[in-house]
Amino acid sequence: MSATKVLIIEDDDVTALNLKMSLEKQGYEVIALADNAVSSRNKIKIYNPDIVLIDITLQNNDDGIEIARFIREKMPRPFIFLTAHSDMSMLSKAKQTEPYGYIVKPFDPTNLHTTIQMALYRFEEEQKRHSDMNELKTNKEKLEKLLYAKKLSDQPIVEFGNGYRLDIALGETFYNGHKIMLTKKENAFIRLLVAQLGSVVDFKQASSYVWPDEGASDNSVRTLVWRLRSKLPTEVINNASGIGYYIQE
8 A cells, every 4th residue: 555645834844844754754655845825735736645734824824724725625635734823813714624633733743643544534434425425416316317207298297006106296195196194204215116116226225315414224214114104005115125125117
């Protein structure tokens, strides 16, 4: 595995050198040093660091905070503030950039390593969540296309299960013309099943679609199906043992 690439943005030469030596002893690759805002932006673009250490009070003002904003907006990656500053207004500005950690000067090598590792982990988890959200958005778009391909030609209705109708526009389910009183999650699950009539909806897909923000366990899905079945007039939802559920096409 290649070493983690670190860019140090610090205008105190002694602090910058001490950081560089400490990081290299711990196996990091210090790819560059910078001491002002212009140089920092250029080196971030050129060297593409895995993580950036930024002095909050660069050049005795808030240039460090401006660099953090640039990273957030233009080149997302974890960054950690270096600070010996107790000015509350400065720290308040720094918090708004949502840094991945703080290192207090003079720094402790062990704390330095721990803070960097936690920042890298947090950033990786954030990227995974963003990826999952994008995938979920794509999946929802595909499901909506499947639903609209099944609808009656002149109205937003999909018929299924011998007497059932799903109103795509309203997000409601009917049986023989009568509305079935379902919760938002129950209607979402019906929508998911109807979009894929004849195909199994597994537990993972059900969890990510019906509980997009918090997710859910397999047992949560089973409980939802149990409650949903108790409200449906007929046994329209079938088990795919140990995998998920489906409705016959």
